[in-house]
Amino acid sequence: MDFSTVELTPEQSRFVQEVRNALDEIVTPEVHDHERSTGDGFHEGVHLALGRRGWLFPSWSVEEGGAGLDPVRLRILALELERYRVPHVTLSTTALVWQAVARFAAPDLVAEIRPLVATGAVRLCLGYSDPEGGSDIAASHLRAAREGETWVLNGAKMFTTGAHNCQYTFLITRTDPDAPKHKGLTMFLVPLDLPGVEVQAIRTYGGERTNAVYYTDVQVSDRFRLGEVNAGWAVLRGPLDAEHGAGRVNDGLSDVCQGRVFLREFERALDATVEWARRSERPGGLPVAEDPAFMDRLGRQIVELEAAVVTPGPMGRIKGSLTLIEGVAELMDLVGPEALLTHGAEGALAGGELDFAHRWAQGTATYGGTIEVFKNIVAQHVLGLPRADFPGSKVLVR
Numbered sequence: 509m510d511f512s513t514v515e516l517t518p519e520q521s522r523f524v525q526e527v528r529n530a531l532d533e534i535v536t537p538e539v540h541d542h543e544r545s546t547g548d549g550f551h552e553g554v555h556l557a558l559g560r561r562g563w564l565f566p567s568w569s570v571e572e573g574g575a576g577l578d579p580v581r582l583r584i585l586a587l588e589l590e591r592y593r594v595p596h597v598t599l600s601t602t603a604l605v606w607q608a609v610a611r612f613a614a615p616d617l618v619a620e621i622r623p624l625v626a627t628g629a630v631r632l633c634l635g636y637s638d639p640e641g642g643s644d645i646a647a648s649h650l651r652a653a654r655e656g657e658t659w660v661l662n663g664a665k666m667f668t669t670g671a672h673n674c675q676y677t678f679l680i681t682r683t684d685p686d687a688p689k690h691k692g693l694t695m696f697l698v699p700l701d702l703p704g705v706e707v708q709a710i711r712t713y714g715g716e717r718t719n720a721v722y723y724t725d726v727q728v729s730d731r732f733r734l735g736e737v738n739a740g741w742a743v744l745r746g747p748l749d750a751e752h753g754a755g756r757v758n759d760g761l762s763d764v765c766q767g768r769v770f771l772r773e774f775e776r777a778l779d780a781t782v783e784w785a786r787r788s789e790r791p792g793g794l795p796v797a798e799d800p801a802f803m804d805r806l807g808r809q810i811v812e813l814e815a816a817v818v819t820p821g822p823m824g825r826i827k828g829s830l831t832l833i834e835g836v837a838e839l840m841d842l843v844g845p846e847a848l849l850t851h852g853a854e855g856a857l858a859g860g861e862l863d864f865a866h867r868w869a870q871g872t873a874t875y876g877g878t879i880e881v882f883k884n885i886v887a888q889h890v891l892g893l894p895r896a897d898f899p900g901s902k903v904l905v906r
């Protein structure tokens with residue numbers, strides 16, 4: 509492994525400055541206040557401003573609405589967006605869904621939507637999880653019944669994050685209830701402004717906003733079908749595998765760890781703890797930063813962070829989440845009651861960083877597939893173990 513510092517060319521350094529200048533203007537304190545109060549993972553003004561620079565699909569050519577960035581500049585942009593804490597959930601779901609739309613939608617629909625996702629006027633969200641259970645995606649119940657050139661949708665989806673800020677949902681439906689579960693599914697790109705679609709807010713313990721979406725006799729044109737009827741599993745696989753981390757290239761530019769985004773939050777929590785230790789004293793006057801017991805426990809967390817950062821594949825998704833969850837709990841114990849003060853409270857540590865990190869950490873074990881599901885992926889696809897078959901499991905037919 510090459511640990512040497514990356515030397516940027518003068519042109520690349522100028523690009524870093526260009527991005528920072530732009531983000532200084534775009535990512536105002538109001539953007540972060542908005543994110544804290546809504547938990548949306550999205551800010552329309554920021555999204556449209558990024559779109560104007562071609563930075564929503566930055567690898568696309570300028571003519572296509574992108575910025576034609578090469579891999580190094582793509583990496584620079586991604587790192588700066590993270591550093592500025594740009595709300596990114598809807599940005600990410602739009603990019604995930606787009607690859608399936610580009611491949612499976614009718615050409616006229618692709619041509620219509622493509623420029624709009626590039627400017628940011630159209631956003632896409634993920635309609636996978638059922639109220640009955642989200643891990644077993646292929647067991648989806650939401651019914652789509654054909655009536656000529658129209659499909660009638662009835663049912664519900666849980667946790668459709670960003671639905672209230674998106675124009676379409678990438679919806680998994682059951683079109684043949686009698687077929688084996690993977691073979692009776694069809695995917696649609698459903699416009700969220702159709703009559704019969706109802707979006708209801710759900711707020712999580714971590715402060716995120718997600719949604720329950722109800723579909724009552726929703727009539728959607730066959731034009732919005734993606735791929736063949738009852739072949740939805742093949743359409744879904746691309747975005748799902750990408751979300752699970754398959755196909756990641758080891759180009760020396762990408763993060764090794766799939767849970768890296770979680771670890772950035774842990775880094776901020778560690779920084780807040782170090783800042784607290786520098787200005788705090790034990791009752792006898794010993795600076796906390798010189799207390800060997802404190803340093804030992806803090807050091808262990810830094811080692812855990814470093815180990816997580818270099819954990820590859822699906823193991824990195826698990827390690828990233830657990831390092832954050834367990835590590836922030838340890839930091840809160842080290843700091844004590846001050847760590848519980850939330851943003852805006854008098855004396856809150858680094859703007860309530862530890863309180864936020866602790867709450868936000870919990871959801872990381874669930875969305876995009878739970879830790880347990882990822883353990884199954886590691887068992888089967890990394891270790892080559894047979895598929896688990898627990899008593900009472902949902903696999904009824906072999």
Ligand SMILES: Cc1cc2nc3c(=O)[nH]c(=O)nc-3n(C[C@H](O)[C@H](O)[C@H](O)COP(=O)(O)OP(=O)(O)OC[C@H]3O[C@@H](n4cnc5c(N)ncnc54)[C@H](O)[C@@H]3O)c2cc1C
Pocket residue numbers: 633634635636637638639640641642643644666667668669670712716718871874875876877878879880881884
């Ligand atoms: C903040 C947030 C945002 C989300 N955003 C979206 C979104 O945008 N779109 C979307 O479609 N979904 C979204 N989800 C849903 C998420 O993908 C599901 O919550 C997740 O897949 C788990 O599904 P479930 O909550 O229904 O739990 P279940 O699937 O009912 O699982 C319950 C428990 O059983 C365990 N379990 C289930 N199956 C197995 C198995 N085979 N082996 C071992 N253990 C198992 C699970 O780990 C879990 O502990 C979001 C969830 C959250 C919390």
